Amino acid sequence: MALPQSFLDRFDEPFGFMDFASIGAMSIPARAGLAEMADAMSGSRGKLVPMVMDRVETTRGLGARVVGVPTEQVTLVPSTSAGLFAVAFGLAGGTVVVPETEFPANLYPWVRAAEAGRIDLRTFPVPGGRLTADLVAQAVDSGTTAVALSHVDYRTGYRCDLPAIREVAGPALLVVDAVQGLGALRFSMEGVDVMVAGGHKWLRAGGGAGLLAVSERALERLRPALTGWLGVVDPFDTAAPLPHPPLEGADRFVMGSGSFTAVAALCESLRTLLTVSMEDVEAAVLARSRAVEDEARRSGARVMSPWRKDDERSGIVSFSPARESSEDAYGRLVEEGFSLTERNGMLRVAPHASTHPDAPAAVGEILAMTSC
Structure with missing residues (x-):
């Protein structure tokens, strides 16, 4: 079940904020x-x-x-x-x-x-x-x-x-x-x-x-x-x-x-x-993280994906860019207004339930440009 708009309206993080695994944007x-x-x-x-x-x-x-x-x-x-x-x-x-x-x-x-x-x-x-x-x-x-x-x-x-x-x-x-x-x-x-x-x-x-x-x-x-x-x-x-x-x-x-x-x-x-179902929150989080994974793979990135089924997934997706360093890809994404984490040669993207549905695709577009 989709989360109600009245719940989503309680969050106003920027379009490109996907760093909840670090310090999440306050509601x-x-x-x-x-x-x-x-x-x-x-x-x-x-x-x-x-x-x-x-x-x-x-x-x-x-x-x-x-x-x-x-x-x-x-x-x-x-x-x-x-x-x-x-x-x-x-x-x-x-x-x-x-x-x-x-x-x-x-x-x-x-x-x-x-x-x-x-x-x-x-x-x-x-x-x-x-x-x-x-x-x-x-x-x-x-x-x-x-x-x-x-x-x-x-x-x-x-x-x-x-x-x-x-x-x-x-x-x-x-x-x-x-x-x-x-x-x-x-x-x-x-x-x-x-x-x-x-x-x-x-x-x-x-x-x-x-x-x-x-x-x-x-x-x-x-x-x-x-x-x-x-x-x-x-x-x-x-x-x-x-x-x-x-x-x-x-x-x-x-x-x-x-x-x-x-x-x-x-x-x-x-x-x-507590105003919503955690099942619905989780479903939205997993939908966003799956979209991030799909975009990363489409760009040729190597995704760390030890999970084999949905209940082994979470809101975190980490990957190595295909044709450039993680530092360079991170710098380009930050310049375009995205918040994420770069560590040990990997990019970590962590969207939440309120992350805009179009944000993962926007990340994918930038990754594709830097992977040419």
Whole structure:
């Protein structure tokens, strides 16, 4: 089903903006929410604290609806990295298994936790860019306490099969970096123990706020090792002896005050997303990314395409131009008003549901001219 125009009208990114895998263009509601909070922070202090607390709780509730868990299993984090660090230092020993192909945000938390002696870290190769359940099964053993991976590969756009990976992970916690899919693709916490996603990419909320969702068994196993003053019972009761006990739910992982403006922006982004079906959003995203792939292939480019079926695809398409360097092709596209990413000899194009249907063809025309 096509997305309603009333939804699409809430986004006004330029025609050539297709870089949501980097820093997504903020939505109109997100910018309005940010501005409202900024105005409040410049005005009456009497109304500010209740407003902040309301936005935090509302955002938690909206985030819980997006990923399908109770509100008490969701908390807010300033970034994907912050959420993963809280999890990495919350594990009580054992081995964490991580693919070698992960973006550094999902590697350094485990490296630092291993350096601190809290866990052992094991990485494994991903031939051809296909992160399959079979590869995970070969990497885990009886001492594995967590498997940490990305729902969508930041380079290729390959979307892994989380239910299949859950089946082979055994009793280990399944920790998912969902930043390259949440807001563009369907996501379910079923079988997932931890989901972390910053709001600055496909959620279109700008930087500074994201979601951390945890399963009941993750709450039982993870220690609140990095918990700060807001992650405890009665945080404002400073007359009581310290430290206070940690909260029961996901808020036990809160370290301290976050960005109030970022939370307000994320709140409106999530509210907007919940006005439509994620199936329809995903269908629109995949239609745009397929069109980008078709145009790239038509120009003679070599496309990184580890997927074999639609549910392994995402909004990301990466390719090498046919007859010129990626730097030269990138420069030409930027001159023509396109926003994308160039990295390691590849161009990465990442359209969203609101990307103009004609934008992929326009990219193809420029690629064809530079490939002659």
